Amino acid sequence: MKLNVLAKDGVVHVSVGGRVDVLESDKLVKDVEQKINADNKNVEFDFTNLEFISSDGLGALLRIRSFTKKFGGDIKIYCAPERIRDVFKTTKLDQLFTILPCKS
Amino acid sequence: MWEEIVIPSDPRARSVIESRILQSLEEKKFAQKIIFSIRLALEEAVVNAMTHGNKLDKKKKVKVRFNVDDSRIVIEVIDEGTGFDPTTVPDPTSEENLERPSGRGLMLMQAYMDEVSFNRRGNKATMIKYKEKVPEAER
Numbered sequence: 575m576k577l578n579v580l581a582k583d584g585v586v587h588v589s590v591g592g593r594v595d596v597l598e599s600d601k602l603v604k605d606v607e608q609k610i611n612a613d614n615k616n617v618e619f620d621f622t623n624l625e626f627i628s629s630d631g632l633g634a635l636l637r638i639r640s641f642t643k644k645f646g647g648d649i650k651i652y653c654a655p656e657r658i659r660d661v662f663k664t665t666k667l668d669q670l671f672t673i674l675p676c677k678s
Numbered sequence: 679m680w681e682e683i684v685i686p687s688d689p690r691a692r693s694v695i696e697s698r699i700l701q702s703l704e705e706k707k708f709a710q711k712i713i714f715s716i717r718l719a720l721e722e723a724v725v726n727a728m729t730h731g732n733k734l735d736k737k738k739k740v741k742v743r744f745n746v747d748d749s750r751i752v753i754e755v756i757d758e759g760t761g762f763d764p765t766t767v768p769d770p771t772s773e774e775n776l777e778r779p780s781g782r783g784l785m786l787m788q789a790y791m792d793e794v795s796f797n798r799r800g801n802k803a804t805m806i807k808y809k810e811k812v813p814e815a816e817r
Contacts, residue, residue: 639777666771
């Protein structure tokens with residue numbers, strides 16, 4: 575997993591690439607939650623370089639979503655490849671996460 | 679020809695299985711979309727076997743057997759646990775379970791493979807994926 579987390583202008587920007595699975599999910603949660611607070615309560619994920627996500631990776635996103643909710647924040651996901659979007663659709667998690675095209 | 683790999687119940691040990699199976703699929707020229715489906719189902723089956731089946735006891739092994747030919751792959755994932763009844767696993771896509779961070783492994787296996795079955799004890803999953811889409815009646 576390649577991970578870059580930056581809090582800026584009220585938003586936690588997370589670029590995650592490679593593979594998010596059972597070995598990586600706890601690190602993803604820890605590194606992102608460290609940056610979330612009342613001033614930076616919304617999270618934007620950039621999935622441009624995400625190649626693989628397992629149920630543990632989905633679970634990590636749900637844990638982060640639950641954490642942001644405590645501050646009244648929310649999550650947006652940008653630029654997810656088709657196969658990753660299909661995993662969200664199959665699990666119906668596209669109903670919980672806002673999945674958007676790539677930012678221009 | 680069937681191949682067999684046995685690993686301890688340590689998630690760090692599982693990459694050898696994926697590498698070997700992916701190599702076989704690429705040799706048989708399976709499409710990347712199909713390979714992604716198999717990777718996902720395999721990941722879920724092996725992690726389930728380690729965590730739920732063997733309770734991450736490193737003395738207990740996970741055995742993976744697989745057979746790839748020009749039309750399909752058959753994968754068996756066997757743990758040393760007491761087994762489970764797949765019909766009792768809650769539907770993770772139902773409204774009351776949707777926000778739960780776990781419980782999607784079996785559902786993903788079933789969604790991404792063409793056939794998934796379990797032995798009576800419930801400690802052996804058998805999964806089949808066809809290289810090309812085959813109508814259910816012809817399987």
